[in-house]
Amino acid sequence: AQSVSQHNHHVILSEAASLELGCNYSYGGTVNLFWYVQYPGQHLQLLLKYFSGDPLVKGIKGFEAEFIKSKFSFNLRKPSVQWSDTAEYFCAVRAGNMLTFGGGTRLMVKP
Amino acid sequence: KAGVTQTPRYLIKTRGQQVTLSCSPISGHRSVSWYQQTPGQGLQFLFEYFSETQRNKGNFPGRFSGRQFSNSRSEMNVSTLELGDSALYLCASSPTTSYISGNTIYFGEGSWLTVV
Numbered sequence: 001a002q003s004v005s006q007h008n009h010h011v012i013l014s015e016a017a018s019l020e021l022g023c024n025y026s027y028g029g030t031v032n033l034f035w036y037v038q039y040p041g042q043h044l045q046l047l048l049k050y051f052s053g054d055p056l057v058k059g060i061k062g063f064e065a066e067f068i069k070s071k072f073s074f075n076l077r078k079p080s081v082q083w084s085d086t087a088e089y090f091c092a093v094r095a096g097n098m099l100t101f102g103g104g105t106r107l108m109v110k111p
Numbered sequence: 112k113a114g115v116t117q118t119p120r121y122l123i124k125t126r127g128q129q130v131t132l133s134c135s136p137i138s139g140h141r142s143v144s145w146y147q148q149t150p151g152q153g154l155q156f157l158f159e160y161f162s163e164t165q166r167n168k169g170n171f172p173g174r175f176s177g178r179q180f181s182n183s184r185s186e187m188n189v190s191t192l193e194l195g196d197s198a199l200y201l202c203a204s205s206p207t208t209s210y211i212s213g214n215t216i217y218f219g220e221g222s223w224l225t226v227v
Contacts (some may be wrong), residue, residue, distance in 0.1 A: 005119050032213065032214075034215070036218070042220070043115075043201075043219060043220040043221060044201065044218035045205075045218070046217065047214060049215060051213050090153075090154060094214075098156075098167070099144075099156070099216065101146075101153060101154040101156075101157075102153070103153040104153050104154070
């Protein structure tokens, strides 16, 4: 069965620090990749997605992610975080007939 | 365009009762998926409906069921509630089945269920 791993369960950063959240999956075929964000008290929102083409994708709010097929990874990055980025981040992978979510990473940004 | 709408937003039920949650997808979307979100288990897939037919099912007991109507609105039902069913239940919609490549799913705000 496919799986999606987000190894960092909790991340604490100061404002202006750089962010990288890891996402690894186990599936050897064609995949679609997503990052969703859930701000406190709000619903899951799509940050960015990768279907094909340029492996470096840019999303909303200055986020980007890079698909590295050889490493089965789709890490999320942001050069300089803000307090408003405090949220839970979920990686999701569509492979075969399943869309599977990672366990989530809680990010806290200290002002 | 209105987003995915879920009702009720919050509810409290007693063990042994049953509950029905409702979801209206984004206009034009024909697929509705349901997820259970808990702090310990994260997001777990319950089932997906497309054109009134269940297309995919997660690993949940038969107490969890759902259906979809001709207007694409969906309901999920949990019978004989247990304390462990306390969770945020999320509905997501997409234009076609969620596992079709190139498709994106959009989430509603969820229904918070507390079982006491």
